[in-house]
Amino acid sequence: MGSVTCNPLAPPSTHLLLNPSKIPKFCHSRRQLHGSQRAPKIIAYYGLKTPPYKLDALEPYMSKRTLEVHWGELHRGYVEGLNKHLAKDDVLYGYTLDELVKVSYNSGNPLPVFNNAVQVWNHDFFWESMQPGGGDIPKYGVLEQIEKDFGSFTNFKEKFIGAALTLFGSGYVWLVLKREERRLAVVKTSNAINPLVWNDIPIISLDMWEHAYYLDYKNDKGTYANVFMNHLVSWNAAMSRMARAEAFVNLGEPKIPIA
């Protein structure tokens, strides 16, 4: 008694995945009914995306318990909070997560949904910025770009870890591709802020909220940041993100009209 229109144009995620076997995000759909039946509006909700590895796969650098709490409870909490906001507010309908982050940031005067939306994005991105057997150094294009923009990989690594150590309070450290300047940079952000809101393109992130490292490293931020760079960071993920980012910067971001 109705037609379901599925909107498949919402891109699957902002960043290419290594193992595209995740739970796909549901399509937005609306059921149109004839006759006197009241049309129940069906809105899509976000699901909690699982990291592309098992929860204990990052041991001994990041414990299973940390993943269980950080992903299983905190990240999940953000997803549930986001869905609660979506259920309440029609205005938020129809955005991809990227767009929702930018729109709800509202040029610095964030809407209530911002914290939840951006934290879902941030954590999806963070899990995929790591891999078991990560670390080492990048290769090919990513390495070339890093050497071009930082002088050397060692210099980049120092800057990145330095940012992690000097960040006060909660926040993230990012390797971003700056869209206007067309170069890589290390930025640190407070709380949940994400370089997307400045129209830059994140390549790698490190979660420096205390909940990310306290169980494993207590107050030793230095060791945590070093371990991340030496054993966890996924340069594979960075490579695919870089390729996409370069395309966006060089060719412009595609404008896909939503039907």
Add this chain to the structure above:
Amino acid sequence: MSKDTLEYHWGKHHRAYVENLNKQIVGTELDGMSLEDVIIVSYNKGDMLPPFNNAAQAWNHEFFWESMKPGGGGKPSGELLELIERDFGSFDRFLKEFKSAAATQFGSGWAWLAYKANRLNVDNAMNPFPSEKDKKLVVVKSPNAVNPLVWDYSPLLTIDVWEHAYFLDFENRRPNYISVFMDKLVSWEVVSKRLEIAKARATKREMEEERRKKEEEEENSEDEAVEVYVDGDESESE
């Protein structure tokens, strides 16, 4: 609150704030000042100077440890309870507001019960009708290292909601931590004592302001007597 937490929170975090602060202010003009003064000066009306974070965190943590005691919790009494009931309706409503502030502080920070006097900490603003009713208790939350001293409030009680304060004992369950803090750790005696000091301070400042205003008036009236208008042939009315 486990010994482990105290060992890290006090022994490492708090200690680091103190040591780093000392390194930052040695030899500068901040060196001889009291900690509260260092905080206000380095807050710099929001444009924080480097020593602010360490100074404020050192103060905040000292204040936090003293806000607790073994076998704490329960309800306050006496004047504190009266003021709470006056300004929040009931102790339970205060509790709800405080717990909610602590739970909703996004990122790192603190939640406070503070005594707010009838002043405005803005240089050229005056409270035109100062009254006893403006002096009241408020619940506020602050991010990172900020504390109500910079708003000219008198803090009475605080809870640390940086994750390092509760993660070892409660992991991500901040609301549980807050409840346990209020039920089992808060030292209402200390809070009451701070309230007395805050009220005394407010009264003293009022008296000083009265005195200063009177002095200014006297000076002005003296001046007026001395002013002489030199007129030409025409008389000018002012």
